[in-house]
Amino acid sequence: MKPFGQYTYPEISAQAEALNAALVQLQQQGDWVQKHLVDSETDETVFIGSGSSYYQALAMASVYRAWLGKSATAYPSSEVFLFREQTLPPNRNYLVIGVSRSGESTEVLLALEAVKPLPNVKVAGITCYEESSMAKLADCLVSPLGKETSTVMTKSFSSMTFLMHAAIAKAAGKQDQFEQLASVAQTDDQVVKAADAFIKPLVDENDFQKVIYLGMGTYYGIALEASLKIKEMSYIWTEAYGTLEFRHGPKSIVEPGTLVCLLLSEKARDYELKVAKEMREYGAFVLLVTAKAGEDTAFADAVFEVGGAEMSDDARTVLYLPALQYLGFYTAMKRNVDPDMPRNLTQVVKI
Structure with missing residues (x-):
């Protein structure tokens, strides 16, 4: 086997x-x-x-x-x-x-x-x-x-x-943005290794019943993808929302046993952290994926830094992905399901 x-x-x-x-x-x-x-x-x-x-x-x-x-x-x-x-x-x-x-x-x-x-x-x-x-x-x-x-x-x-x-x-x-992307390619291997080491114990030590991903701007599409990844690999219930939009009704699903993973931008950092603090008050386990940790992120249960705070949020996008992908992978392994071949799915979808 x-x-x-x-x-x-x-x-x-x-x-x-x-x-x-x-x-x-x-x-x-x-x-x-x-x-x-x-x-x-x-x-x-x-x-x-x-x-x-x-x-x-x-x-x-x-x-x-x-x-x-x-x-x-x-x-x-x-x-x-x-x-x-x-x-x-x-x-x-x-x-x-x-x-x-x-x-x-x-x-x-x-x-x-x-x-x-x-x-x-x-x-x-x-x-x-x-x-x-x-x-x-x-x-x-x-x-x-x-x-x-x-x-x-x-x-x-x-x-x-x-x-x-x-x-x-x-x-x-935009040569500055292109140079930032080139820097992303150079540092991505370090981020991948750090994400692996960070996410595995996080999954092993916790039992999340549902997972919510939040992101704004370019990170909204990434939040949707993160939600799909953990759902495909591990069959856990998950959703994704625009960060501030989550407060307008959907936050009612937050309770102890909920992981709220926020993809933190620098552009909207202050506003987004207010949402994260509110979710923690409701009993959520809050994971922040961010360019940099600071005093303003100390309230969170876990913070994963990808670096690149000097870059634009858009240039930094793919540095957020390794932690989100490993979160799906290690959740699947903990649940004893194979992330390589999710049930009901094929690599190519045809009608």
Whole structure:
């Protein structure tokens, strides 16, 4: 019998290598950036994906708006081919970017096939598989070391998100942001190792009945992904919300035995910490993932520092992922379920 997690663990642990390979790949695909992102004729860029890829799309669109200062949205792929009038109203020029690890997701392919013939739409994509159906249908950025054996996305999510953010920084001419991303790639291996050592005892020593992830801005998509990761791997009940939005009704579910994991930004730090303090008063175990700890975080039950406080929140995004992925992995192992092959799931979803 094969050991549980034999694919997922090394794939989480190898993401730093995947980030550095993505930077090399971007140099080789510089024409993709010029062709698709440096384009004054595009009124709106639409990122589409399904599941984890949709959450990537949310993070990508957020950084696109912040760094390029242009309109961008993100939709589930199915919304684009089934509800086009709501997602791509006429009289605008669109760039639709498909996001898919495998490049074989039926919904992404159907969406791109549906809109590619339209005169006001251009299509592109990002994937880990250069010979995939999506790569043949649309010009794709490729994360060469994002390929995975496990069903769940880990290093593929990190490397594709990182690759697109780097492409956006290039397109925007934001050398400072690109240099920060290069620094992320250099420090990610240390963060991965530190996250592994931090998360395992946290899971071993506690018994969380439900988990809530909170994040704002680009971190909202990451919070959704973190929620999906622990749900896929371990079947534990979990949800994700915008940090301040959680106070408007959903906080009623907080009680002892609840883990509230807050992805702390520097931009909204003071406001977000007020929410975290309130959740602790309700009995939650509060875990903060942050660039830096301080006197203002001392109230929390656990604080994991990723570093990079001098960076923008957006550039620092993927440094938050290792701890969140290990949280899913070690929770699965504690519950004696295999994170490599979650029940009811396959690596590629087809209709």
